[in-house]
Amino acid sequence: MTNPAISALAEAIGDRHVQTGDDIEPRFRTDLRGTLHAAPLCVVRPGSTEDVSAVMRIATAHHIPVTTQGGRTNTVRGAMSAETGIVLSLDRMTRIDDLDIKSMTLTVQAGAPLQMVQEAAAEAGFLVPLDLGSRGSATIGGVISTNAGGLRAVRWGVAREMVLGLEAVLADGTVADGLKKMLKDNAGYDWKHLMIGSEGTLGVVTRATLRLRPMPATTMTAFCALQSFDDVYDLLRDLDRDMGGQITSFELMWPELYHLVLDHYPERTAPLPRTFPLYVLVEAMGGDPAGDPARFEAALGTAIESKLVIDAVIAQSERERADLWAFREDIGLPMRAKGPMYAFDVGVGLSDIPETVRRTVAAVRTDYPDAFILTYGHAGDGNLHFVIGVGEYNDAAERRVDLAVFGAVKAARGSISAEHGIGLAKRDDLHFSRRPGEIALMRTLKRALDPDNILNPGKVINMDETFTGPVVA
Ligand code: LAC
Numbered sequence: 001m002t003n004p005a006i007s008a009l010a011e012a013i014g015d016r017h018v019q020t021g022d023d024i025e026p027r028f029r030t031d032l033r034g035t036l037h038a039a040p041l042c043v044v045r046p047g048s049t050e051d052v053s054a055v056m057r058i059a060t061a062h063h064i065p066v067t068t069q070g071g072r073t074n075t076v077r078g079a080m081s082a083e084t085g086i087v088l089s090l091d092r093m094t095r096i097d098d099l100d101i102k103s104m105t106l107t108v109q110a111g112a113p114l115q116m117v118q119e120a121a122a123e124a125g126f127l128v129p130l131d132l133g134s135r136g137s138a139t140i141g142g143v144i145s146t147n148a149g150g151l152r153a154v155r156w157g158v159a160r161e162m163v164l165g166l167e168a169v170l171a172d173g174t175v176a177d178g179l180k181k182m183l184k185d186n187a188g189y190d191w192k193h194l195m196i197g198s199e200g201t202l203g204v205v206t207r208a209t210l211r212l213r214p215m216p217a218t219t220m221t222a223f224c225a226l227q228s229f230d231d232v233y234d235l236l237r238d239l240d241r242d243m244g245g246q247i248t249s250f251e252l253m254w255p256e257l258y259h260l261v262l263d264h265y266p267e268r269t270a271p272l273p274r275t276f277p278l279y280v281l282v283e284a285m286g287g288d289p290a291g292d293p294a295r296f297e298a299a300l301g302t303a304i305e306s307k308l309v310i311d312a313v314i315a316q317s318e319r320e321r322a323d324l325w326a327f328r329e330d331i332g333l334p335m336r337a338k339g340p341m342y343a344f345d346v347g348v349g350l351s352d353i354p355e356t357v358r359r360t361v362a363a364v365r366t367d368y369p370d371a372f373i374l375t376y377g378h379a380g381d382g383n384l385h386f387v388i389g390v391g392e393y394n395d396a397a398e399r400r401v402d403l404a405v406f407g408a409v410k411a412a413r414g415s416i417s418a419e420h421g422i423g424l425a426k427r428d429d430l431h432f433s434r435r436p437g438e439i440a441l442m443r444t445l446k447r448a449l450d451p452d453n454i455l456n457p458g459k460v461i462n463m464d465e466t467f468t469g470p471v472v473a
């Protein structure tokens, strides 16, 4: 006997776009971590918004959970399928519908990889400001539904700032088409901002209209050494002032991470000696090839004179620029070589960064005096990454490390996720970041938009009203 929901799905979007049983490809059964494996009822691969709408109508009629998957680069189990649920893969929906050079917008289906969209925009002379390490796999729908931040947020903001229009399919199949091209739209509730960052729990993002910027003519990149974190504030402010607001990236690395990358790639030339307390990769983009590089050099020169920077190298070619970025982007392999570690993407006010680092390190070392702690981040955005190895990798150890980090974050009224989201992994720790009234509001929104709890259920928010946080021993 065929499951009636599966028959209905096959009828609606075509047999060959519905995988069931042993035909389900392994990638759809797990997530980036690869440690959990689900047995979805089926995988559906719609080709259009109408297909997605049909899938949601059928899911609602049969009360089947739906987990939308993009590039599956999510680190917090946000894209992990529900047991016997529908995996809604948008990997066929990669079409660019419109590139409007007058409005400076690009409208695209949600399954398109970010890099593909960046390249299409670049060909027409435009920049998609959003950029992140996983650009090759992460999709537009994924970066929107997680409100990704990435490497240039200090200048152009997070994904939310780039979405002018959005089309989403609601739980019952309703298509909410808000594909507008203008920045200003105060005609009623701006519902797209509910969808952005909701990790597929309030609707399925199917298309978006993104705001483009003219492709900058110049990119200036430098790798700098600093004496202490206290100098970060003055440096960021002075450089941005001297460059007229052109600073696009401001990536901090504490020395442990810099040394780890240097040790892993001994054939690479170290841009700066290992002896400094803090490193920052700074990049600016502008429109004046004759003037920008000299202005950048002068701004750094001033910073060196005032001792905010103690040593610096400026990339003199695209090749040198790529080499400098490699020290920031090629951190995955060196980290994995150290064995399993716990990774965090917390957010705090800039002024709280030093204290949050100090508290986190102290709290982790209370349980694990020899813990290996890497700290880096998008400092201009108040976004810190901790990657922590404690010599054991199990639920109890993970809990101890979580509590150490989240305690420090809560003390600063920060966020337990600045960019990677909450998913399943951090759901029950939401109260470290959100107050009870906020959590109540989130539950109200979830109930209103997804009354049967079929949209990525169990993610982001614990819907059990009596749940106020896990018991902490
Ligand atoms: C980074 C990712 C992990 O900043 O957010 O490298």
Ligand code: ZN
Pocket: 150, 345, 378, 385, 419
């Ligand atoms: Zn990051």
